[in-house]
Amino acid sequence: MSISLLQSYRVARYLAGRKLRGIKRYPLVLMLEPLFQCNLACAGCGKIDYPKEILQKRMSVEDALRAVDECGAPMVSIPGGEPLIHKEMPQIVAGIVARKKFVYLCTNAILLSKHIDEYQPSPYLTFSVHLDGNRHRHDESVCQEGVYDKAVAAIRLARSKGFRVTINCTLFNGEDPQEVAEFFDTAMSLGIAGITVSPGYSYSHAPRQDVFLGRSASKQLFREIFRRRRRPSGTRWSFNHSSLFLDFLAGNQTYQCTPWSMPTYNIFGWQRPCYLLSDQGYAPTFKSLMEDTPWDMYGVGRNPACDNCMAHCGFEGTAVDDAFAHPLKALAVSLRGPKVDGPMAPEVPFLYPEEARRPQVATVPLADIKRATPRREATELAAESR
Numbered sequence: 001m002s003i004s005l006l007q008s009y010r011v012a013r014y015l016a017g018r019k020l021r022g023i024k025r026y027p028l029v030l031m032l033e034p035l036f037q038c039n040l041a042c043a044g045c046g047k048i049d050y051p052k053e054i055l056q057k058r059m060s061v062e063d064a065l066r067a068v069d070e071c072g073a074p075m076v077s078i079p080g081g082e083p084l085i086h087k088e089m090p091q092i093v094a095g096i097v098a099r100k101k102f103v104y105l106c107t108n109a110i111l112l113s114k115h116i117d118e119y120q121p122s123p124y125l126t127f128s129v130h131l132d133g134n135r136h137r138h139d140e141s142v143c144q145e146g147v148y149d150k151a152v153a154a155i156r157l158a159r160s161k162g163f164r165v166t167i168n169c170t171l172f173n174g175e176d177p178q179e180v181a182e183f184f185d186t187a188m189s190l191g192i193a194g195i196t197v198s199p200g201y202s203y204s205h206a207p208r209q210d211v212f213l214g215r216s217a218s219k220q221l222f223r224e225i226f227r228r229r230r231r232p233s234g235t236r237w238s239f240n241h242s243s244l245f246l247d248f249l250a251g252n253q254t255y256q257c258t259p260w261s262m263p264t265y266n267i268f269g270w271q272r273p274c275y276l277l278s279d280q281g282y283a284p285t286f287k288s289l290m291e292d293t294p295w296d297m298y299g300v301g302r303n304p305a306c307d308n309c310m311a312h313c314g315f316e317g318t319a320v321d322d323a324f325a326h327p328l329k330a331l332a333v334s335l336r337g338p339k340v341d342g343p344m345a346p347e348v349p350f351l352y353p354e355e356a357r358r359p360q361v362a363t364v365p366l367a368d369i370k371r372a373t374p375r376r377e378a379t380e381l382a383a384e385s386r
Contacts, residue, residue: 002166002194002238006123007075007102014074015324025260025290027073028317031275033266034059034092038082039110042142055081057267061088065095067265070286075102077128077262079275084111090118097124104128106168108147109154116154121162128196129155131167133175134183141172152190159191166240168196173217177224184225185235194240198312199249215300215347218310219251223340226250243334245312245319251344253319257299257306261317263289273298275313277305301350 011028018026037055038045068076076096083089084107096103105119106128119125129151132141138148158165167187171180187195199218226246229237239246248255259274269282270289277298283289299306299314306314323330 002240004123004164004193010100010102011074011320012324015320019324025295027071027263028261028320029075029077029313030068030071030073031262031264031313032059032064032067032076032078032092033080033264033275034064034078034083034086034089035081035267037085038080038108039085040082040108040142040144040147054267058086058088059267061091061095064092065099067270067286068096068099068101071263071265073101073263075104077104077106079106082108082111084115090115093119093125097122100124102126104166106130108142109151110147112154113157116158116161116163119163121164123164126164126166126193127155127158128166128168129158129192130169131183131187132170132172134179134186137175137179137183141170155190155192165190165192166194166196167192168198170198170200171218171221172200175221177221177228180225181228184237188235188237192238194238196240196312197249199310214308215310219249219344222246222249222338223251226338227340229337241312241316242319242323242330243338244323244330245316247333247338248315248319249310250338250340252339253322254345254348255315255318255322256348257309257314258317258321259298259314260290260293260295261320262313276309276311299348301348307350 015028035055035058036050078089078092083105086092089105093103093105102124104126108130109127112127112129130142131148131151132138135148138151139145155165155167169183169187184195199221244253247253257274262275263286264271264275265286269284270286271278271282272280272289272293273295283292297303300309301307
């Protein structure tokens with residue numbers, strides 16, 4: 001089972017409590033970014049596109065745990081950058097686990113063998129290893145040869161030491177559904193708990209824009225992949241998602257983004273409005289993020305920057321909320337799998353109100369967050385941190 005019974009129970013109890021109290025907006029997962037520096041410089045990444053002095057900044061343990069407490073979400077995802085570069089990451093993780101929050105520590109796994117003994121296996125801790133496909137496809141995605149083999153070796157090491165491991169997989173333009181299906185077979189054979197999968201979002205600062213999928217192409221790709229889910233090999237794929245999110249990826253659900261369901265806290269503060277849009281300013285507090293952000297200005301059809309997004313950080317929360325409201329529908333999809341034939345669900349209406357193009361809210365100043373010749377500096381820092 002990709003999501004443990006303990007996690008399912010605690011998340012369901014959390015959701016029920018928010019519903020009973022009539023809370024309209026609440027977080028499901030905290031996206032905690034303690035640094036932006038990475039030891040890779042991937043073509044589709046917009047997160048390392050900062051000057052050297054920003055890439056070298058680190059979030060303190062105190063600030064990280066304060067954000068966890070302030071947010072209150074039952075799950076914490078720690079992306080980056082590469083979190084294992086952070087020297088105090090073991091203390092951050094231990095503090096979150098002590099709070100009985102479910103931690104997904106995202107890593108490209110290059111440094112995992114070096115640091116794995118700094119962590120203790122726990123039902124609250126999962127190593128989420130970045131793998132975008134088979135050896136050729138993954139190494140092409142991360143722009144460096146040999147990373148796939150290091151990641152697979154690290155997964156086997158972590159499993160041998162009793163850690164729960166998932167993989168996170170981003171699919172880009174040009175994917176072969178058959179190759180993706182075979183990759184999912186291979187991934188499950190490594191003993192992972194599940195797969196987190198999402199179409200690549202078009203970061204405006206990524207050096208390669210031709211790698212990203214549009215919404216129609218994404219839906220058709222996932223239909224072709226899920227068509228192969230009942231493989232002759234008998235391998236069963238487990239996904240670290242709700243069944244309705246997978247159904248949405250295959251074009252069978254009409255969902256709007258729920259950007260507040262996975263709020264982001266990073267070295268600059270609370271990022272408006274979500275993990276993927278980094279140029280909309282920062283809120284001084286979590287309360288301000290939730291109450292003062294003009295949420296209606298974001299989402300598919302509301303803001304051109306959002307129109308091709310189908311990422312789990314925006315739509316998993318919507319799917320979970322739908323599953324909570326319609327459990328029989330979610331169960332039916334879970335049993336039969338996503339529909340791969342027939343007409344797709346209609347898109348949400350596309351509206352472009354003028355104010356959606358220029359959201360004006362009180363934010364932490366961005367004067368010190370200017371981007372300048374970042375890709376070259378990021379590549380140099382990546383080499384230094386391997």
